[in-house]
Amino acid sequence: MVLSTVPLFHAMSLWAVALQRDFGWNRTQLGFALTFTRIEGGFMGPLEGYLVDKVGTRRMVLIGMMILGGAFIFFGQVQNLWMFYLAYILMALGQGLGSWIPIMTMINRWFHRRRAMALGWSNMSSRAGALVLVPLIGWSIDPDFDRLGWRMTATILGVVMIVTAVPISMLIRNQPEDYGLLPDGDKPAPQDAAATATGVGPVKPAATEEDFTVSEALHTPAFWLIAFGHGFTSMVILAIMAHLGLLMVDKGYELQDAAFVVTVYTAVAMGFQLVGGYLGSKIPVRFALAIFTALQALGVVVLVFADAKSTFYLFAILFGAGFGGRNPLTVAIRGDYFGSASFGKILGLSTVPMNILLLIAAPLVGWMRDVQGDYTQAFMVMVATNMIGALCFILAKRPIKKPASMRTPAY
Numbered sequence: 001m002v003l004s005t006v007p008l009f010h011a012m013s014l015w016a017v018a019l020q021r022d023f024g025w026n027r028t029q030l031g032f033a034l035t036f037t038r039i040e041g042g043f044m045g046p047l048e049g050y051l052v053d054k055v056g057t058r059r060m061v062l063i064g065m066m067i068l069g070g071a072f073i074f075f076g077q078v079q080n081l082w083m084f085y086l087a088y089i090l091m092a093l094g095q096g097l098g099s100w101i102p103i104m105t106m107i108n109r110w111f112h113r114r115r116a117m118a119l120g121w122s123n124m125s126s127r128a129g130a131l132v133l134v135p136l137i138g139w140s141i142d143p144d145f146d147r148l149g150w151r152m153t154a155t156i157l158g159v160v161m162i163v164t165a166v167p168i169s170m171l172i173r174n175q176p177e178d179y180g181l182l183p184d185g186d187k188p189a190p191q192d193a194a195a196t197a198t199g200v201g202p203v204k205p206a207a208t209e210e211d212f213t214v215s216e217a218l219h220t221p222a223f224w225l226i227a228f229g230h231g232f233t234s235m236v237i238l239a240i241m242a243h244l245g246l247l248m249v250d251k252g253y254e255l256q257d258a259a260f261v262v263t264v265y266t267a268v269a270m271g272f273q274l275v276g277g278y279l280g281s282k283i284p285v286r287f288a289l290a291i292f293t294a295l296q297a298l299g300v301v302v303l304v305f306a307d308a309k310s311t312f313y314l315f316a317i318l319f320g321a322g323f324g325g326r327n328p329l330t331v332a333i334r335g336d337y338f339g340s341a342s343f344g345k346i347l348g349l350s351t352v353p354m355n356i357l358l359l360i361a362a363p364l365v366g367w368m369r370d371v372q373g374d375y376t377q378a379f380m381v382m383v384a385t386n387m388i389g390a391l392c393f394i395l396a397k398r399p400i401k402k403p404a405s406m407r408t409p410a411y
Contacts (some may be wrong), residue, residue: 010241013258045355053342061099068093075158097306106172110183142254211341227350238362242362242365361382
């Protein structure tokens with residue numbers, strides 16, 4: 001997830017500074033790049049969920065990494081705004097096919113009781129990679145210095161993604177039952193172990209949770225509250241990714257300063273992945289999500305009024321704690337509520353309302369800044385949407401599976 005996520009999303013505000021310097025594009029135009037990635041996510045999320053349930057995570061990662069690598073090479077050749085948008089759509093397609101939905105589905109199938117902590121460890125490793133990669137990208141593309149530049153940096157990243165696609169995918173194991181194992185390291189029953197050893201069939205998962213079909217999940221209020229809660233609380237994250245570097249440049253700081261602030265909130269988020277996973281196993285996940293979401297909003301309030309470098313770092317600590325703690329729980333709550341049998345499809349479908357909300361986040365913030373001359377009101381709007389998302393999480397009570405005689409047909 002490091003190679004597929006960090007250069008595209010975490011480093012977006014750094015690319016934006018370099019592109020603005022090269023092409024003179026305004027903040028609204030730059031913000032639309034992330035909007036186009038969410039158009040891709042809205043259309044492709046359900047298909048990606050279906051495909052990962054059908055063909056498995058390993059093949060999806062291979063295909064996605066190859067597409068993403070080619071898209072980064074194309075990004076390095078951008079000459080105009082529409083080429084930039086096309087590059088971001090292709091990069092988002094590769095990232096969607098080969099990263100978040102497939103990896104989260106795989107982890108959800110390997111871990112049931114320890115799901116939140118497992119997701120926390122996984123996301124922490126991704127943030128650890130960002131600690132190195134974000135400052136490196138910032139150093140490499142800084143337009144004030146004669147270094148590699150953004151074109152060569154993007155091309156190198158693309159080549160690395162293509163070269164590493166096969167070895168990375170070969171390390172992936174789709175689900176424990178394929179290897180005679182059970183989730184959470186549980187031991188299979190003797191008859192199941194014997195059946196696997198003789199080639200009769202895979203181990204059947206233990207009935208430790210209720211599995212909802214897609215249709216059953218769609219008919220629960222929790223599905224929609226989680227989807228919209230995830231969307232509303234992600235709007236501010238996308239806006240930060242797109243505009244943090246530009247905001248700091250507006251206030252007289254260098255691109256490398258912005259890269260260091262991103263590094264700090266990434267480092268804090270890395271540790272709080274585990275805090276979130278732990279807290280989510282001790283209290284109802286919906287309440288843990290609301291706590292971390294409020295902390296994330298508090299960080300953005302600090303950012304709005306930040307001037308001194310120390311206040312930017314305070315923002316980074318608060319935002320990183322909220323963002324990091326929330327991150328594994330947005331996936332864990334879906335697995336806890338709906339099970340793992342149709343998890344890929346359910347996760348993919350639930351990204352549709354989220355991506356509809358994310359369509360407007362980055363360009364809205366950019367447009368408000370272009371009109372008003374600063375980011376103050378724009379980010380306060382994002383704080384408000386963030387708190388609406390927190391309320392959605394609080395209201396998302398665990399669904400009760402209907403008896404078989406009352407269920408709608410499965411698909």
